[in-house]
Amino acid sequence: MKSQAALSEKDEKFREFSLNSPPWKVVLYVSLPLALYESLNQLFKILDSMMAAHISSSAVSTVSYLAQLDMTLAALGGGLAVGAGMKISEAYGAGDLDLVKKRVSTLYALCAVVSILLLAVLLPFTPEFLRLAGTPEEFMSDGVSYFRLDLIGMVIMFFNHVYIAVERARGNSRRILYLNLLVIAVKLILTALFVYVFHMGIHMIAAATIISQALMFSVAAFHICQPGSAFGFSLSGISFNKRVALPVLSISGPVIVEKAAFSLGKVLVNSMSTVYGALTVGALGISNNIGGISTTPHIGFQDGSSAIISQNLGAGKPARALHVFFCTAAVNVGVSAVTMVLNLVFLRQISWAFAQNDPAFQQMIMGIYRFEAWGAIPLGINSAVVGMLYGFGKTKATLFINFCRVFAFRIPVLWGLQTFTSLGSISVGIVMAVSNIGVGLLSAVIGFFTIRQICREYHITFGKRRILCLRQAI
Numbered sequence: 001m002k003s004q005a006a007l008s009e010k011d012e013k014f015r016e017f018s019l020n021s022p023p024w025k026v027v028l029y030v031s032l033p034l035a036l037y038e039s040l041n042q043l044f045k046i047l048d049s050m051m052a053a054h055i056s057s058s059a060v061s062t063v064s065y066l067a068q069l070d071m072t073l074a075a076l077g078g079g080l081a082v083g084a085g086m087k088i089s090e091a092y093g094a095g096d097l098d099l100v101k102k103r104v105s106t107l108y109a110l111c112a113v114v115s116i117l118l119l120a121v122l123l124p125f126t127p128e129f130l131r132l133a134g135t136p137e138e139f140m141s142d143g144v145s146y147f148r149l150d151l152i153g154m155v156i157m158f159f160n161h162v163y164i165a166v167e168r169a170r171g172n173s174r175r176i177l178y179l180n181l182l183v184i185a186v187k188l189i190l191t192a193l194f195v196y197v198f199h200m201g202i203h204m205i206a207a208a209t210i211i212s213q214a215l216m217f218s219v220a221a222f223h224i225c226q227p228g229s230a231f232g233f234s235l236s237g238i239s240f241n242k243r244v245a246l247p248v249l250s251i252s253g254p255v256i257v258e259k260a261a262f263s264l265g266k267v268l269v270n271s272m273s274t275v276y277g278a279l280t281v282g283a284l285g286i287s288n289n290i291g292g293i294s295t296t297p298h299i300g301f302q303d304g305s306s307a308i309i310s311q312n313l314g315a316g317k318p319a320r321a322l323h324v325f326f327c328t329a330a331v332n333v334g335v336s337a338v339t340m341v342l343n344l345v346f347l348r349q350i351s352w353a354f355a356q357n358d359p360a361f362q363q364m365i366m367g368i369y370r371f372e373a374w375g376a377i378p379l380g381i382n383s384a385v386v387g388m389l390y391g392f393g394k395t396k397a398t399l400f401i402n403f404c405r406v407f408a409f410r411i412p413v414l415w416g417l418q419t420f421t422s423l424g425s426i427s428v429g430i431v432m433a434v435s436n437i438g439v440g441l442l443s444a445v446i447g448f449f450t451i452r453q454i455c456r457e458y459h460i461t462f463g464k465r466r467i468l469c470l471r472q473a474i
Contacts, residue, residue: 005101005230014171031304033173035297064285075259077158083252085165093314105237134271149206163220187212254395265406294339294376298383309391332380371429378440385447409438
């Protein structure tokens with residue numbers, strides 16, 4: 001039976017653009033809105049933390065601590081979306097619309113299964129789960145209700161992440177950006193009302209997340225139910241055969257483990273950091289948020305480049321795919337350098353907004369971030385390399401990189417500083433610098449050898465005037 005899946009005129013034009021326009025132009029067109037989207041998400045996290053800080057220093061520390069647990073669980077949906085998005089992009093680049101339709105439909109079905117299991121296991125046993133994760137007792141009273149509501153919001157976000165992955169594959173970066181602006185506006189307005197007007201607790205911050213994410217989900221549901229679209233959902237398109245589901249799961253599996261292990265490692269670091277006092281956890285979380293001003297744009301370029309690379313690989317253009325990586329790396333390094341300098345110049349003013357007239361807390365934030373800042377440029381290199389590895393389907397390498405980031409460069413270093421020094425809370429800042437610089441160097445080495453392997457595998461020769469494969473990539 002002939003497939004009823006089809007591309008719209010817009011989707012057909014983007015495919016032609018992605019496969020034939022100058023790579024730097026494609027990277028900027030796809031990735032800039034995604035980078036802005038990620039930056040706005042980071043701004044939302046910062047403003048959320050400021051509002052939580054208005055409640056109390058303990059409240060912001062609770063939110064910062066539980067945020068890492070959220071990220072560990074969110075890795076299930078996020079990793080599934082990343083891996084499946086790459087295979088959808090590959091089929092799109094190859095022009096196999098029937099396979100695109102089946103992978104999109106199967107992805108939504110898998111997301112539904114994961115969501116149901118997560119709620120069934122964790123909602124009834126939230127206190128036990130939080131204690132098992134080492135949550136300090138002073139965070140438990142507010143943390144249980146907050147985390148339960150956050151679980152519901154997280155499940156809605158699973159579907160939204162899948163929808164974003166599908167839209168990213170078809171080049172609809174601007175739609176992602178506009179929807180995110182709507183979500184952020186609703187979220188911030190509701191949170192401000194709950195905190196500043198009605199003087200409610202942190203559980204209402206989670207309630208605001210549920211409402212705003214449900215708004216995006218309603219828009220997503222409208223778009224994915226469009227009949228005839230290769231990127232729409234249909235029950236008949238769900239398939240768990242080897243050609244449809246197995247490549248998605250084989251790519252997504254390592255990504256899920258990678259993201260979950262990385263976030264779990266951060267939870268362990270937070271738990272270890274409580275030896276310096278509960279507020280150190282809050283200061284570390286705020287320092288991470290400030291650092292995110294430099295590093296979150298990388299995620300947009302990482303996601304955009306991986307989709308472009310997959311499309312070009314599916315179309316049989318591996319050298320062009322490599323050029324996309326070099327363009328992405330150049331942008332990431334430039335953005336990191338500029339934003340890191342700005343953060344350091346205005347660090348006192350930024351940290352004051354979080355400290356809420358607590359000079360000791362402000363000094364703790366500043367001390368930690370001054371070390372963390374030096375990892376911005378290495379993390380830009382890391383994101384570019386990870387985007388390339390995702391695009392070429394080498395997710396086991398990204399698993400190794402992020403495993404080392406936490407379990408080789410972070411936890412052992414913190415243990416050593418706690419055991420053999422008396423540096424105090426500044427130790428967590430030193431750990432962030434060591435781990436971020438270390439993972440940047442490791443990524444550069446793995447990236448170098450991966451590019452050599454790709455050149456041999458696809459018979460790409462070195463250009464005379466350009467580094468590695470750029471001559472063929474152009």
